[in-house]
Amino acid sequence: MFKLVLSDPSIFKTSFDAISSIVDEVQIEVDSDGLRLNAIDRSHITYVHLELKESLFDIYECDKPIKLNLDTEELMKVLKRSKNDDVMELTVDVGNLILTFEGAVKKTFKVKLIDLEYDTPSQPDIPYDIKIPIPVSILKEAIQDIEIVSDRVSFEVDEDKLTLEAVGDFADAKIEYLHGEKINEKARAVYAISNIKEMLKAEKFSDNTYLSIGTDMPLTLYLELLNEEGLLSFLLAPRLEEED
Amino acid sequence: MFKLVLSDPSIFKTSFDAISSIVDEVQIEVDSDGLRLNAIDRSHITYVHLELKESLFDIYECDKPIKLNLDTEELMKVLKRSKNDDVMELTVDVGNLILTFEGAVKKTFKVKLIDLEYDTPSQPDIPYDIKIPIPVSILKEAIQDIEIVSDRVSFEVDEDKLTLEAVGDFADAKIEYLHGEKINEKARAVYAISNIKEMLKAEKFSDNTYLSIGTDMPLTLYLELLNEEGLLSFLLAPRLEEED
Amino acid sequence: MFKLVLSDPSIFKTSFDAISSIVDEVQIEVDSDGLRLNAIDRSHITYVHLELKESLFDIYECDKPIKLNLDTEELMKVLKRSKNDDVMELTVDVGNLILTFEGAVKKTFKVKLIDLEYDTPSQPDIPYDIKIPIPVSILKEAIQDIEIVSDRVSFEVDEDKLTLEAVGDFADAKIEYLHGEKINEKARAVYAISNIKEMLKAEKFSDNTYLSIGTDMPLTLYLELLNEEGLLSFLLAPRLEEED
Incomplete structure (x- = not known):
């Protein structure tokens, strides 16, 4: 049944x-x-x-x-x-x-239903100290801002702010979001904008969203339903800044 | 004048x-x-x-x-x-x-005005027993549903329902609409979706719309203005299921 | 500073x-x-x-x-x-x-900032007697009307009306706007629609807009902020009707 x-x-x-x-x-x-x-x-x-x-x-x-x-x-x-x-x-x-x-x-x-040899990937377990609640709409708009100058974006967290930033050929862009959390450390990593845009399509899953990052570590985006009845999460590998 | x-x-x-x-x-x-x-x-x-x-x-x-x-x-x-x-x-x-x-x-x-040799086509007179009132919006959406799996759609009428259905390579689709009419017979025919979509552009002509079909017969869509002041109708030839 | x-x-x-x-x-x-x-x-x-x-x-x-x-x-x-x-x-x-x-x-x-050899063009000083207040939205829609028949439009002003007009291969179009101004002369000139559409992108600059024309003279569009705190103006050269 x-x-x-x-x-x-x-x-x-x-x-x-x-x-x-x-x-x-x-x-x-x-x-x-x-x-x-x-x-x-x-x-x-x-x-x-x-x-x-x-x-x-x-x-x-x-x-x-x-x-x-x-x-x-x-x-x-x-x-x-x-x-x-x-x-x-x-x-x-x-x-x-x-x-x-x-x-x-x-x-x-x-x-x-399709035939599929499927090895369920094991969920990476990454211990993060930094967890920032942020509406997906804010994140989405910031990514659209950054996108006009570059296809990469750096995420940087300090005590006060989450800063998204990119340097382009004709212009630079920087978006600052006051996170209002008690955070005592800093972290910084760079991601590909196209990958972030894929995740953000899940925007309507929940209003209860937060992200975690660590220096040169994956970005994790969590979307949680009320009463822990559902969770959608994405873990996105960082790009090395030297890459092209 | x-x-x-x-x-x-x-x-x-x-x-x-x-x-x-x-x-x-x-x-x-x-x-x-x-x-x-x-x-x-x-x-x-x-x-x-x-x-x-x-x-x-x-x-x-x-x-x-x-x-x-x-x-x-x-x-x-x-x-x-x-x-x-x-x-x-x-x-x-x-x-x-x-x-x-x-x-x-x-x-x-x-x-x-253009020069035109115009032989007014004579209106086919098809006696139908089945006449189903249906909002064009319902029909339009059902066609959009079917369209994701096929470019043909079968219309099937029985005592209770109008059923639009198609079988596709990766998925099948079936839309059931309870017609609420007193109908004592069954009918079934297949049409090309592209032709149906052309007719449905007339959506705003009237809210007073109904369709008629017979087994392997044309589909007729009627849009009638109040007080019989106007009528727009379409008669669409069926496709044989063997065709490709 | x-x-x-x-x-x-x-x-x-x-x-x-x-x-x-x-x-x-x-x-x-x-x-x-x-x-x-x-x-x-x-x-x-x-x-x-x-x-x-x-x-x-x-x-x-x-x-x-x-x-x-x-x-x-x-x-x-x-x-x-x-x-x-x-x-x-x-x-x-x-x-x-x-x-x-x-x-x-x-x-x-x-x-x-870019390197630029920039000779500020001197503003043409054209004495106009005809000044017609007109909402940009009206102008924009009239241009879209004309556009279905031609890529040129004639502007004609008389005592009562501003008339936009074009003759096409399959249809002609004429838009008449009662200007309500005291105008004692006539004027007529032809412009390229593509150039007019560029100017009209400034639509939201101000609701306080007017245009000036003279026979076979440039079209001027003025968009003025309240209290003379700002002005955006465009001067568009006429097309000769013989051109192609």
Whole structure:
């Protein structure tokens, strides 16, 4: 028996908008506790983790663990057709994930499950001291600011500020955000803007977002649902400044 | 004497948005009763019929029948420049249809009449038992849903539902609409999505819309103005499922 | 000491949206009275003049005259990143114009000053008797109307009306605007639509706009801020109707 019902398809839509721009294929693991996905892109630059607890769902029936291997682009095409006030139901038959969106009409999509040798990447465990709550909208706009001068951006944290900065051929850009946190150390690392923009597509997952960085360490972006019922996180490898 | 005044140019704008995507050239026949247009596309797949009764117009002066041969694309370019709260006036001079839109400013467009050997296609008379009222917006969205998996769609009607369905390479899609009509038979036919999308451009013509189908028969979409003052209808030939 | 602070960056944004589409490089002259820019495009078709008085600014410190040579496209990229409710600050360091936009975050952009042999074009002094106040939105829409039939437009003024008109291959277009001014003479000239569209990008500079024309003379468009604190004007050379 496998049946999950969720009254807000936007959690899936926004997650897979980001995920499908990072990885082509994924394995979703579902068991009695909830749903999990771990993936890493081909170049091993971005690691993505999604988990949704069973308590988040209106109906959650999963009597034995199941692995769903999916083409993320095909899944995203279907998720885009949902409306935020539709009720979404997930079931399976032989070889398909069945997504039903019920609103003014009933829409049923069967997405073919794919064959996939999938080694779930192990989640890197990086101890961070710096954790800064920041609205994704602020981050998104800052990246658009930086983008006019460069395709790289440095993130720098000190006691007071998070500073995003880049030096370009014709202009330089610097965005300063007062974080209001009690932070006693500094950190600085450089990332590729194109990778950051992929993550930020998950913007609507949650308003409860924060990021962590360490000097020349990965950038981690966390988007957390209320009551710990869901988490979407991204871990993005830094670029060495000498690279080109 | 030829002068027609209408306080809502959107009826023309939305009609010709659909018509100009189906046929390049048309003949509009005007007499003391009203205005009529019958046309069929080059491939003889879509037949379109428009009629607007004289009572719909604020001023209607047409003392002898007249035939206006027009390039639909040129006419549409002009109609697009109207605003919904403009007053539209149609007159003629030698060789031109003159369209005036009067709002904050007065806009006058002269569109050249064209030479055209025009055999008005006779309207196919197809007896249908199945007539289903359905908002064009529902139909439009269902077609967008189906489009992600295929370029063809089957329409199927039974006692309870209108079902649009398609099978694709990576996913299948099915949209079910409870029609709420008293229908005692079934029907099923397949159509090309691109042709359906052309018709649906006429969306704003009326909220009073319904469709008819028969097994392997044309799909008919009717858009009717209040008080029978106007009708826009499309008749779309079915595709054989064996075709490719 | 050079520091200008303005609480409405949109004046700069809309000005340079137009200016950057007309000229690639400009010299902005700043002294204790205010800021001035005069420029002419490579083909000597459009002359643009911008002046902003010191009283317009919230803070205005400029103890010695300064000339800022800038690439208009690079400057425009930066100005686009401002929000209308940001506070904009302009300062300089060696070789850079520094623009700061302060709102929810603080954005600092350094735009490189360029080397430029700049002969400030002298402003043509054309005595006009005809001055017609007209909202830029009306002008913009009329140009879009005309554009569907031609790439040239004639402006004609008489006692009652400003008439924009063009004759096309498939259709003609005429837009009549009742100017409500006391004008005792007539004038007529033809302009290229592409050049007019460049000027109209400055739409949001001011609601206080008027135009002047003379027979076969340049078209002048004036956009004036309240209390004579700023002026943006464009002078556009006419096209001879025989040209092609």
